[in-house]
Amino acid sequence: MKSFDISDLNTVQVHNYLQHAIAPRPIALVSTIDRAGKVNLSPFSFFNLFSANPPVVVFSPSRRVRDNTTKHTLDNLYEIRECVVNIVDYSIVLKVNQASAEYPKGVNEFHEAGLTELLSVIVKPPRVAESPVQLECKVNQLMPLGKGPGAGNLVIAEVQLMHFRDDLLDDTGKPIQQNFDLVARLGGDWYCRTTDLFELSKPI
Template sequence: MLSFDPSEISMAKLHGYLLSGIEPRPIAFTSTVDKKGIPYLSTFSSFNVFSINPPVLILTLVKRSKGSMYKQVIENIKLTKEVVINVINYDIVHQMSLYESKNEKGINKFEKVGLRTISSEKIKPLRLAESPIQLECKINDIIEFKEGVVAENLIICEVLKLHIKEELLDENKNIDQNKLELIAHAGNSLKTETKVSDFDLSKLDALEGIGIDSIPEEIKNSDVLTGKNLAMLGKIISIPSDDDVDKFTKDHTEFIGLNKLKKHTFAKEFLEKKDVISAWKVLLMK
C-alpha cells in the first residue's frame, strides 16, 4: 500500500489523489446577487450535504481556479448571506460547458447560457427554471483555510426552501434517481448515472463561444431545438460566413427551399451527431 503524509508530496499530486479517490462530486449552478441587487451566476464543482437536522450544505470554491468570478461570488455571499444552489443534470450539461467557456466580468451569464430564471420565495437570488432541484439557502458561516493565491473557502449553507420538479418523483413522492441524471465530477471527467457512464469535459468543447444570447431570435425561439441544442450552437467561436453557407448549399442541394420546421429538424439531427458547424449552415440557408 502506498502511504504518505500530505506534506510529503506536491500539491498537484495531492490534488490528483484526493479528487480521483473521493468521487463523484456533484456540480451546481449557484446564483447570488451583488450589492445593487444584480443577479450573478456561477458554478461550484464541489458541494454536498453536510447535515439533515438542520438541513445544511457545504460549498467549496478555490480562488486560483476561478479568478475574478471567485472574488465576485465571495463578495456577494459575504454581503447578502444568501445563495441558491441549482443542481445540474444531463439535460443542461452543455449550458454548464458554455458557462465555463467565458468568464469575463460584466457578461450576463443567464443570457449567455440561455437559462431561464424564476423568483425565489425566501431569498433574493434567483432560481434556474431548468434545474431539476433548486435549494434556497442562507449562509451560516464562511471558513477561509489559507491566505494567498490558492485560498480555499468552505461555505456553510442552511436550506430554507427546497424545490423539486414533479416529474422526478415516484408514486410515493420520493426522488427517482433514474430520472434525475445528476452530473458530477469523477477525477478529471464528468459522470452521470444513466445516460452515459462517464465522459470527458474537454469533449464538450468549452471554447470562447458566442453564447446563446448571440443566436438569431428565429433560431432561439425554435419549436424543435432544445436548450441543450442551443447551448451547442452557442459554443462556436464565430457564426459561419455567407460564403461558407453558400458552399454548403451547393454541396447539399437537398436542404434548399426547406421551411423553418424542416430546417430546424435537420439541424437537430446534425447536433445529435455533434456536427455543430453543419447544423449552423442548415439553419442559415436561405
C-alpha cells in the same frame, strides 16, 4: 503503491490527484447576487449535503491558483448572504460547463450559458429554471480554509425552501431516483452520469 508527501507536490498536483480519487462529486450550480443586484452563476463540485436538521449544504469557491484572487460567488456571498444551489442533471451539463468560464465580474452567466432565470420565493438570487432541483439557501457561515492560491472557502448554507420538478416524485411525493439523471465531476475533464444505479438494502 506510490506514496506522495504533500510537501513534495505543488498545489496543481495535489488538486489533480485528489480530484481523481475523491470522485464522483455532485455539482452545485450556485446563483448569487451582489449588493448592486448583479447576478452570478457558477458550478462547484466541492459540494455536499452535511446535515438534515438543520438542512445544511456546503460548497467551496477556492482562491484562484493563478493569482490568488477570490471568486465572484464568494465576493457576492460576503455582500448578500443568500444563494440558490441548483442541482445539475445531464440535460444542462454543457451549459453548466459554459457558466464556469472566467467572465469579468458583473457578467451574468445565466445569459452566457443560455439558462433561464426564475424568481426565487424567499431569497434574492434567481433559480435556474432548467435545473431539476433548486434549493433556496441562507448562508450561516463563510469559513476561509487558507490564505494562499487554491485555498478553499467553506460556504455553509442552510436550505430554506426546496423545489423538485414534478416528474422526480411519485404520486405520494416519494423521490424516484432513476428520474434524476444526475451528473458528477471526476478528475481532470472527466464527468459521470448516473446511468448505472443499483440498490443495496441496509444491514439488519
